[in-house]
Amino acid sequence: MAGVEAQSDAEWEKRFRREAPEAWQRLAERLSGLQGRSVLITWEGAKIYMHHTYEYRHVGQCAWWMSERLIDSGKPDGSAVLTCVNPKYAFRLRRHFRDSSWLLDAIFSSDRLAALGTFHPQDRIASTLALSYIPSYFGGIRETLLDPKFRLNSVRARHRGRSVCVAVAFVYLISQSGEELYKDGWVVLDPER
Numbered sequence: 001m002a003g004v005e006a007q008s009d010a011e012w013e014k015r016f017r018r019e020a021p022e023a024w025q026r027l028a029e030r031l032s033g034l035q036g037r038s039v040l041i042t043w044e045g046a047k048i049y050m051h052h053t054y055e056y057r058h059v060g061q062c063a064w065w066m067s068e069r070l071i072d073s074g075k076p077d078g079s080a081v082l083t084c085v086n087p088k089y090a091f092r093l094r095r096h097f098r099d100s101s102w103l104l105d106a107i108f109s110s111d112r113l114a115a116l117g118t119f120h121p122q123d124r125i126a127s128t129l130a131l132s133y134i135p136s137y138f139g140g141i142r143e144t145l146l147d148p149k150f151r152l153n154s155v156r157a158r159h160r161g162r163s164v165c166v167a168v169a170f171v172y173l174i175s176q177s178g179e180e181l182y183k184d185g186w187v188v189l190d191p192e193r
Contacts, residue, residue: 012166013155015191017146024144049074062086070098081105145187149173158188165190 007015037055041048051071057064068080078098084091089109093102145152145168153169165188172183 007157009154009156012157013152016155016166016168016189019191020189021144021146044074047074145170163190163192 035057037053040050040052040054042050048071050073051069053066053068053070055066062085064082064084066080066082069077071077072079078095078100080095080098082093082102084093089107091104091108092106094105095102149172151171151173153171155166155168158165158167167186167188169186170184172185174181174183
């Protein structure tokens, strides 16, 4: 552990750039069989600004993914989208309010599904779920920290009890409505995991 603690910031950044992509790939592979429910809540002062839930289930070649907005932009919402996939067809249901009926939004035949290739709903569902566990995904960022849209400001060791973690501070370039915006952020990673 003494060798780990003695690394300079430059050495931590080299190690981060070298090891992170492979570690995220291993994590995405481990999570590919994951199913369950996750909740994303953001706050604006003392008020909940966003409260979304995501749920994913699969058995064999059948899967479904639901996203629900309970609160969005600080206001009650209740809208939801449910996507279901099996080897023969897929369909998507929507509802506009929590107590409203589900409406059929789209249906895809097996021929059309096969033509989608990597855009097949089951592949998109699995990759979306796996990406949600890559640190930079939260806050609307879907690329990894080594994407060209990122500028790393610092990569530094942080001591947490007996272990050493790595704090990565970054700036992220967002193109929105023809305008370039910058988003600052940071993440703390454990290099031993």
